[in-house]
Amino acid sequence: MAVITVRQALNDAFKEEMKxxxxxxxxxCDIGVRGGPFGITLDLMNLYGKDRVIxxxxxxxxxxxxxxxxxxxxxxxxxxxxxxxxxxxxMDQLVNMAAKMRYMFGGKVHMPLxxxxxxxxxxxxxxxxxxxxxxxxxxxxxxxxVAPIEPYDVKGMMKTALRDDNPVIFFEHKRSYQLKGxxxxxxxxxxxxxxxxxxxxxxxxxxxxxxxxxxxxIRAKKAAExxxxxGISCEVxxxxxxxxxxxxxxxxxxxKTNRVVVCQEANLRGGMxxxxxxxxxxxxxxxxxxxxxxxxxxxxxxxYNKGLxxxxxxxxxxxxxxxxxxxxxx
Amino acid sequence: xxxxxQAYVKQTLPALKELKAPEGMSLDEQKRIYRQMCLxxxxxxxxxxxxxxxxxxxxxxxxxxxxxxxVGACENLxxxxxxTSTHRGHGHTIAKGGNTRAMMAELHGKYEGLxxxxxxxxxxxxxxxxxxxxxxxxxxxxxxxIGSAIxxxxxxNDRVTICFHGDGGTNQGVWHESINMAAxxxxxxxxxxxxxxxxxxxxxxxxxxxxxLYKRAIGYGIEGVQIDGFNxxxxxxxxxxxxxxxxxxxxxxxxxxxxxxxxxxxxxxxQWYRDLKADEIFWEYEPIKRMKEYFISNKLLSEEEVDAxxxxxxxxxxxxxxxAQNECTEPSADTxxxxxxxxxxxxx
Numbered sequence: 069m070a071v072i073t074v075r076q077a078l079n080d081a082f083k084e085e086m087k088x089x090x091x092x093x094x095x096x097c098d099i100g101v102r103g104g105p106f107g108i109t110l111d112l113m114n115l116y117g118k119d120r121v122i123x124x125x126x127x128x129x130x131x132x133x134x135x136x137x138x139x140x141x142x143x144x145x146x147x148x149x150x151x152x153x154x155x156x157x158x159m160d161q162l163v164n165m166a167a168k169m170r171y172m173f174g175g176k177v178h179m180p181l182x183x184x185x186x187x188x189x190x191x192x193x194x195x196x197x198x199x200x201x202x203x204x205x206x207x208x209x210x211x212x213x214v215a216p217i218e219p220y221d222v223k224g225m226m227k228t229a230l231r232d233d234n235p236v237i238f239f240e241h242k243r244s245y246q247l248k249g250x251x252x253x254x255x256x257x258x259x260x261x262x263x264x265x266x267x268x269x270x271x272x273x274x275x276x277x278x279x280x281x282x283x284x285x286i287r288a289k290k291a292a293e294x295x296x297x298x299g300i301s302c303e304v305x306x307x308x309x310x311x312x313x314x315x316x317x318x319x320x321x322x323x324k325t326n327r328v329v330v331c332q333e334a335n336l337r338g339g340m341x342x343x344x345x346x347x348x349x350x351x352x353x354x355x356x357x358x359x360x361x362x363x364x365x366x367x368x369x370x371x372y373n374k375g376l377x378x379x380x381x382x383x384x385x386x387x388x389x390x391x392x393x394x395x396x397x398x
Numbered sequence: 399x400x401x402x403x404q405a406y407v408k409q410t411l412p413a414l415k416e417l418k419a420p421e422g423m424s425l426d427e428q429k430r431i432y433r434q435m436c437l438x439x440x441x442x443x444x445x446x447x448x449x450x451x452x453x454x455x456x457x458x459x460x461x462x463x464x465x466x467x468x469v470g471a472c473e474n475l476x477x478x479x480x481x482t483s484t485h486r487g488h489g490h491t492i493a494k495g496g497n498t499r500a501m502m503a504e505l506h507g508k509y510e511g512l513x514x515x516x517x518x519x520x521x522x523x524x525x526x527x528x529x530x531x532x533x534x535x536x537x538x539x540x541x542x543x544i545g546s547a548i549x550x551x552x553x554x555n556d557r558v559t560i561c562f563h564g565d566g567g568t569n570q571g572v573w574h575e576s577i578n579m580a581a582x583x584x585x586x587x588x589x590x591x592x593x594x595x596x597x598x599x600x601x602x603x604x605x606x607x608x609x610x611l612y613k614r615a616i617g618y619g620i621e622g623v624q625i626d627g628f629n630x631x632x633x634x635x636x637x638x639x640x641x642x643x644x645x646x647x648x649x650x651x652x653x654x655x656x657x658x659x660x661x662x663x664x665x666x667x668x669q670w671y672r673d674l675k676a677d678e679i680f681w682e683y684e685p686i687k688r689m690k691e692y693f694i695s696n697k698l699l700s701e702e703e704v705d706a707x708x709x710x711x712x713x714x715x716x717x718x719x720x721x722a723q724n725e726c727t728e729p730s731a732d733t734x735x736x737x738x739x740x741x742x743x744x745x746x
Binding site for chain 2: 212
């Protein structure tokens, strides 16, 4: 095993897949010569040429749409939206074209498209650079939506995404790029993949199930470690993949703990957590000993000021508070 | 024609030209072009009738009057070249070689339809022949055309893409972004504006200062031409030049095919918002009438011979309607989730 960062995991995934599949191309602002604003696409233009790694104008609707058109005609494009907030600009092409073309056209078209969307809050980047829009895409039939956070999952799932024939919205937490973790090296490192629709149990426990994804899974793990010192045993599930979502793992865990906290970093209203809680109730209301509790950001645009920002972003303490609440609930 | 009418015609159709066959085009090819236009005319005439009788569901937009554009353009394409379309896509599909039976079945919502009954008129598509789909969102075919042009470049085949769109589409942001990208990278794309001068009920001149849309090409550093959109040979010639240039790596061309919408925005639009009496004159310039006159006045074909071609097209569409109504089946409920995802995967 090697210890690498999320940044390296992504870069390695692209290098390895672009080498074996000449139909993979990439489009985005500053991704070529500069190697991307977060350094994720470093060296790719040198390795695979300007035709495949394309520095685009700041025209998200057109380059996201161009990726849709390229996917429909034989390529496997990757569109990088610099900050996921600006995915709004490409929304029409994604929602009305990418997610529906195969269906509208009677199954005649493939849509092997990956959209990379760096999301998540923190660092004072305020209201237009901090948002998490995964619930919007979860709402639209036709997408796959993933948000892995551990380098192992990031690399393996990007490979799965690059080989999948569906449009995949790949949410990368922009504050995770330096996060390190173990990834297989050698031949296994180049060949392993992580499937969609399979969650990971990050920590086993018996009192409360904490369901989370992306940075919230990291925070949930820390919160669970602290709670363990207080004698509270939490099972932490990292969903990794949001659509499809591994409800079997979630329900198995709830069958054991009978209490659940669902966490998201996005502001709470209309989010994944509400949707997941609804599904849990549909599937196993009788398993629950207490009403589920949701954790998410406050329903405000992300403020710039550090103190105000901290109030909004759900942290370990808020997850712990939710666990206390679900244990107090009868 | 009085002077006032003459001036109105000139102002509306500034690129009006006499029909003259391109050098070297055989009579057989000219006959095929005429038949293709008649097919579209008859297809959309029948669609209107069937829609009014509630035999076609949803919305349908007629290509009647615009036949010269799709046919003149697509005559220059190979089967594996690409086109993107508009919400008015029947003409493009037929011109690209679409099967009229499968098309009519689709409009009837049948399982045997081109799109398994899931697209209908507004999303009619036939990717197997490079027709990348009609779209209900004005201007949204523009970046799709950039994508197919990039595919051709990366895969190093010599396929070109014609992006059909209306004057309405030219005021979308993606229109500008897409042409800018195609120009910057010399992509093999042809942007063909079907300028029918109406965005539903809004006249182009109300929402654009410069209504000679081809002039916008200057801003992108590419060639722009304005042609007679009622004249199939003029369309053919302009697109031929643009296609040859694109195939050789010479980049995109912006072509404004100027005509005027003869019928309503959609099949049941009575167009109360425009002066239909003043615009009656344009039925004198519609492409099928003009091509018929061209055949006869140039003594290439007799009236009977021209009418026989038209009758052949009428018969094909009658067969397509009969097929859709009598031989096709309703899609079953268990097809509902098919093709949301690839390879039979279903996510409920």
